[in-house]
Amino acid sequence: MPLLTRLHQNGRAQIVIGLGIGIAFGFFLQKGGVTDYNVIIGQLLLENFVVVKVMLSAVIVAMIGVNLLVHIGYAQLHVSPGSLGSNMIGGLIFGVGFALLGLCPGTVAGAAGTGALDALFGGIIGMLVGAGLFADFYPKIKARFLSCAPLPAQTLPELLRLNRWVVIGIAEIVMIGILLMLAYLGW
């Protein structure tokens, strides 16, 4: 799609679209309740399942939407090879920060927008410090950890040797099943 390619390369348009998507994202995050520290900590303490409900609903829609866009040639997949050294270690470090801050990188910005000053002066400033620290240590971390124990495939269909749409179908049924089960249990 030449029109889309032109749009992707137009820096000024991308700034406007990025801001617009960000505004809508912040709006939905707040409406979903996940810009609230209490909701996120409640999820991590397994007392509510709002975060899981928001995320699974998003993935249920995006999995079909993104793959359809790719199928008709309107978008490209952006997957990269992973490793336990990067995704598992990084993910577990992330989890510690997630629980201590009680918010994640997107929702901490949303929380600041709702007036949470601890998110603004603690969380966001901490994020900027942490990003700088990572940039400083990046060459060492990259050499020592990031490609340790590479994952056997880039995508689930490659790993399972199944057709992409079969895996999507199974994943959709599993995710909808989890949401129905949570609703049935009254969580």
Add this chain to the structure above:
Amino acid sequence: MSGILFPATWSPYAAGVGIGVLVCLSFLLCNRPLGASSAYVKARGLLEKTVDPHVEEKKEYYREIAPRVDGVLMILPGIVIGAFISAVLSGQFHLSWVPGLWSATFGDNAIVRVLAAFTGGIILAFGARWAGGCTSGHGISGTSQLSLASIVSAACFFIGGIAAAFVIFYVVGV
């Protein structure tokens, strides 16, 4: 329309569907996943650039994630503005230093809470960049593409988060 804009919260399913549509729009209009954590790298790089204009030549990471005002960076101010609009429309905007669940266990000292949030923010950004993405980039955009790296990351975000939350609230905070 006002009936949709003003309620305090929507059902989490409706909010999630909205976010799912945004992920699709990001792939269509921007040719990239919807993520938040690399915006912090760009913002941090821009701050460093005001002190040292040659920071991109000195630090490899800023050659991979360029400190530039672009669509990736603009997600961040966008989220703040969008959440602000949503909170104001539903009468939920209020300034606070200490969230309820924190104060119930650790008291309402604002300095203690801000220091905890600051430390959490450092660890969170460090882990997100180590894993190559966050709850939105890996958790939603990546898993939607059936990316194995994203599925492993998202699982570890929650395994680490649940374990750390139980330690923080039931071991440290007794």
